[in-house]
Amino acid sequence: MVFTQFTDTMDYLRDQVVAAGYSVMCFSGRGGEVQGSDRAWSLISRDEVKRRFKEGRAEILVCTDAAAEGLNFQFCGALINYDMPWNPMRVEQRIGRIDRLGQRFSDIRIVNLHYEDTVEADVYRALRSRISVFESVVGGLQPILTRLPKLIEETVLSKATTDDARRDEALGRLETELSLGEGASIDLDDFSDEELTFPPRSEPALNLSDLKAVLDRPALLPRGTEAVKLDAKDYRFTDGFLPQAVRVTVDREFYELHSESVELWTPGSPTFPDLAMYRRTT
DSSP, X not given: OEEOSOHHHHHHXXXXXXXXXXXXXXXXXXXXXXXXXTSOEEEEOHHHHHHHHHTTSOSEEEEOGGGGSSOOOTTOOEEEESSOOSOHHHHHHHHTTTSSTTOOOSSOEEEEOOOTTOHHHHHHHHHHHTHHHHHHEESTTHHHHHHHHHHHHHHHTOOOSSHHHHHHHHXXXXXXXXXXXXXXXXXXXXXXXXXXOOOOOXXXXXXXXXXXXXXXXXXXSOTTOEEEEOSSSOEXXXXXXXXXXXXXXXXXXXXXXXXXXXXXXXXXXXXXXXXGGGOOOO
16 A cells, blocks of 8 residues: 555655556545556445455555545555655554554564655654654654644745754754653553553353344344345345445455445344344233
8 A cells, every 4th residue: 555645645656656567546536446457447335445455356556545534455465655644653554554453464664754854754753763652652742743844844944044953953943842742651561461451251142143144044033023144244234224225244354345235234233123122021
């Protein structure tokens, strides 16, 4: 995945990558886009972007931050930040698209590109040199990170006469903020192993395989409820309470790929029957 902040930059990058001989898809506020045999770009859905990328029908996905929310790509092993947003929390949000549960690669590669001799690059270098701060403490630094965009903006617009003066001003303020944050944060070493031990969780009464068996055997469903198999992993589900039929699945991977058009049929989902209505009272 290649992230950039601006759609114009995305369009430039995709043309460069196509010219270099790679197969490319895009995702931005316009939606998903693929290039046809006539070399024109056409729109596709979010689900289709994810499905095609997982199937390997494109080597590279070039996208804006529109892909940093709601799209999970744990089958992807590398991410490039072509330009870095001023807020490091947004960088973390991008990385979270591939660095998540279900990631199939033991190691993933993250490449961050910076413009040399800029305030932004120096701020990120300062943060990287203090990376132990992020590994050893939590809590106090998050407010600092959320203030970084403002810090960088004020520094870029500063009345300081030289770039070096502006850079020194930004780094000085950052160091001060980090030092204050360390004192206010929580040190995980202060907690004993016992305090972080969670009680064992009991096995669920039903697992996803059990729920699939229920959907495959309509006689097991509550009266007035119907599940019609659509394909290998999804069903058309109706009951007397839903306003219309919905598409459901009990396959996690299928749900991840089609989360915008399918419901995961598990307790807690609005599509799952309210079992309290069917319990007998004595």
